Amino acid sequence: MATTTLKGQPFDRQAMDSMLRRRMFYTPSFEIYGGVAGLYDYGPPGCALLTNIMDIWRKHFVLEEDMLEVDCPALTPEVVLKTSGHVEKFADWMCKDPKNGDIIRADHFVEEILESRLKGDKEARGVKVVEKEDDPKKKKKKVKGAIEAVKLDDAVVQEYEEILAKIDNYDGEELGALIKKYEMKNPATGVEPLPPVAFNLMFQTAIGPSGNLQGYLRPETAQGQFLNFAKLLDFNQQQMPFASASVGKSYRNEISPRAGLLRVREFLMAEIEHYVDPDGGKKHARFDEVKDVELVLLNKETQLAGKTDVAKVAIGKAVADGTVDNETLGYFLARIHLFLEKLGVDQSKIRFRQHMANEMAHYAADCWDAELQTSYGWIECVGCADRSAYDLSVHAKKTGAPLMVRERLDVPVTIEEWQIDLDKKKFGPFFKKDGKTVEAAIEALPQDKREAFAQDLAADGKITIDVEGVGNGKVEVTKDLIVIERRTRTENTREFTPNVIEPSFGIGRILYSLIEHNYWTRGGSEGGDEARGVLSFPPPVAPTKVLLVPLSSHESFKPLLKYMSLKLRGLGISSRVDDSSASIGKRYSRNDELGTPLGITIDFQSVKDKTYTLRDRDSTKQVRADEETILKAIKALVEGEKKWADVEKELPAFEGQETESPVREEN
């Protein structure tokens, strides 16, 4: 897909990747041992970028709303993930190639074979083939093999297109049937792969020495938060609503990871679980503060209509017209948008895409992904789901723990309802071993059916109810055992299971997208200089804030370098000294690649009068002033209070010294 850089240049992924490697933003893990797919190490600038992103995240979300942070282990016993549904459902379908043993993701295989045939058909029909977006969510393992220009029947084309439109809906058996029906062969071997089998994406391990306690590495940080709900509510002095938050590594054993940092097996997640009373439309007390924030919302209907082109809309309007389900969900969509903006993602490359019915878990009320556009296509970087009461309910049911809120009612509520009394003394002996089962079935009778039973009881002296597993499934209960009456009851408290709104951040994906959005090149003429990469991170995000360069390796500069390093450290501003023998221009270039926004040059004039030049990475413009003024300007820039344009207006420009080309060194 054709992307452009910040400055509108054609985006060259290979050039950027090579720069990121060279500058050690990240690098394949265990590379000297050949590496392992889907595992990456972050080097020093990558780590600093991660730290800064997380720092901004904590301030923007956790501190801003007094969220309760918890830190839970990745090691998780099986029972927890069985209850949450992950053991059963967190799987992809995979096929094995019987010839070479290759393992292929079944849905991707079907998709790619059919797309390749459709392309071949278009070629055969003489239609120009335009490369589709290279979307890593969809294409993990490219099926190798050249496209053959074979014309298909119109009916077949239509069948293929229908299958592709529904590709996310097929289970393993159906995928297997499609492979058989359309005789799909692995181009690498020429044979049909074996039928799909489910492959659970969780890493399995045994906890403890006996090997009996089966465990998994968590696939998300959410479950640890849910399990602590009762304690967190207590910590919050029983006040609702509130949110918990967690930052930590999660693990997914991807079948064949590709696309660099975008699909990895171990990744940093930051998740928020905001607990809200489901009654009253899930309002949010601070919604007003964000209601005018404008988002690009790609809703279900638009997607179904095959469109992707949508205008910005204020979140207040989107909630009001029902596009976004409720205020709390809307509040977080806006907050996510503001967070991404703060990080410096390209505003023209963010959209919020609503999940289609088939993408969403059955319990979810609504779900939107914040997607960032990159050279790999639109990438899901933040998910924001309304998980309803599902998680808290299933864990409460399984463990009996009170994962709910008990609220004192200001005004007691009087409830009129059909109540059932059983004569326990007679009931038990009468039904013997089935007593408990029958009792449970009676108590489960819904209010709207109880009136009819009361009438039956009055008329016939008995009722007949369905009780699975007892006799023939029909059980008669006579009026000496049961009373059904309409009565009133007063409630002073109300119990409810909160609903959960979950903004979930894939930090590695955000980091990668942020890099792409801030990358551009400078210089580079045809046949001339090589283009030099620049990463225009906003100063608060940049790995290192200030580069300190002495004009040369002259001894007189050393005390000043040390002095300025200390001064900056005292202000909490990270700096780096480059006193290598490379030219000043080269040293600045190197740090443009690292995204260092500011540079201080120490020259002979500095030694005399403690004035310094301050250089802006993006414009390469320089100003000159005394130490105090320069440090003040740096602080304001790094804390995001000022822009370079402000500083440039306030301080005298400096043009005496060329930083973009080699300078003769004095020694």
Place this chain on the structure above:
Amino acid sequence: MATTTLKGQPFDRQAMDSMLRRRMFYTPSFEIYGGVAGLYDYGPPGCALLTNIMDIWRKHFVLEEDMLEVDCPALTPEVVLKTSGHVEKFADWMCKDPKNGDIIRADHFVEEILESRLKGDKEARGVKVVEKEDDPKKKKKKVKGAIEAVKLDDAVVQEYEEILAKIDNYDGEELGALIKKYEMKNPATGVEPLPPVAFNLMFQTAIGPSGNLQGYLRPETAQGQFLNFAKLLDFNQQQMPFASASVGKSYRNEISPRAGLLRVREFLMAEIEHYVDPDGGKKHARFDEVKDVELVLLNKETQLAGKTDVAKVAIGKAVADGTVDNETLGYFLARIHLFLEKLGVDQSKIRFRQHMANEMAHYAADCWDAELQTSYGWIECVGCADRSAYDLSVHAKKTGAPLMVRERLDVPVTIEEWQIDLDKKKFGPFFKKDGKTVEAAIEALPQDKREAFAQDLAADGKITIDVEGVGNGKVEVTKDLIVIERRTRTENTREFTPNVIEPSFGIGRILYSLIEHNYWTRGGSEGGDEARGVLSFPPPVAPTKVLLVPLSSHESFKPLLKYMSLKLRGLGISSRVDDSSASIGKRYSRNDELGTPLGITIDFQSVKDKTYTLRDRDSTKQVRADEETILKAIKALVEGEKKWADVEKELPAFEGQETESPVREEN
């Protein structure tokens, strides 16, 4: 073991534990599912404490010395950990009880049985038995069973004591022999456990869908740093010495973890690998800055003499007299000490203990543990080892990667040596398939033996060398194939594998010890009030810095609460509002338990003139001043620039309002 609190009170671990649970510093993971031994969740104050400790750590180590931080995955392929030696050696010996299937750590079992018999002997002899330190490093699984007062032969007592002194030296077979010989039975079942088997402490998992790539969860973060050495050196523009650093979770599948946070299966580590030229005595350029730092050093000799009582000594002296092997190691011991001091550990409860020969890996040159004294005994919290060139060498050898430094020599070096030339044209055809093996054996001939071979060659016209696997192991090489001569060679570069000094921090252990060191109780009379816990963390470490309490829930306080929250947030100071209906005294008590050092009370006077009282957690003294003055004082306290005593001197005391007992509320 009898410990005392910060204020000299007898330490009550149960009371403290219960407070920590109630305030959610940490809590057993998956507790609603019954929990998993050795796994803990950190709650909000625990997370904040962790974050603050790590923030101070990063500033103290990483930023201070421009260390290169890397972040590597916990998932590690087997080959890496085979090379490092972990697959073979990172194991404990365990026994299974044939009757109940219990799994017991063999060394602990032998130790506890013998100790229990020795105690029984003492009782039988009428000697008062004093409980030994409850050291979690040693006793993980208490062998249940009452001590029987049985007198032993004097010779047996001596045998037992000798075994106990050497308990860390036995391998599985020897431990099994001891169990047999002394008929040690599991008190829980009355039977002898099965022979010990090695149990590797790493969690195993398969990476990828095929199940063929065996992997482990890393037991330390060090290996990821070593594998990146060449890239890091490059990033550092080939300059030596330098350090890398890593912060992340590591995993050890402990056989039966006890002792709370002190022995867990998943834990946060922070590790530094400082790479130093082994030539020149491993000097450190900044050693002078720390040479006067005084440490309690418990060296090998003192331990062998059975003593533990040692005086403080300046690190400069300890390095000079050889107690500590070298300056770089000494530099880091001092820096670790300063770091622990900054965190607020009790200065009387730190010591540095040198590893005994049998504790240390064979390749280690020297190793010291920073131990902190707690109610569980002396706990290893930071290890500081000189790992020599071991790690870089083994990975380089296995992979062929150049994990070494190539240094340009200012003055070329002339080396006189015995050189061997082979007549390759004749040599190959002569030895045929054995050619390469024989050639390698010749090239491996050490310098000190070559002269003799040269003489043999001159005298006999041939030499006989040992070549394993060729013929009978003796190979004759005649003078037409070989020349051995003394020649001179000039070297312009020097290649060496750096040595590694590794300070390695167990963050959870530091956190727990820090809590114990800062815990004390206030009030509590016999039969009267309950004693209330206080955690006197230094302000920079405390989870929350400021508590904001309105005098009552009166509406007029709300805008001020919000205003002050915002003000503090703007200063980067974390605060928490407690506007619950509890008395002011109770609200302060609650926050003394959380270790919140400062409190601002908002009262009716505040509404009138924007003056506030500021309360000190430790003395419960209060001062009163206007907003600006109060905020300035808070900032100085939180950043560690001032102590409460300074503030108390500068600002007027406030005694008008009792905060330690309930206050009638106005509403």
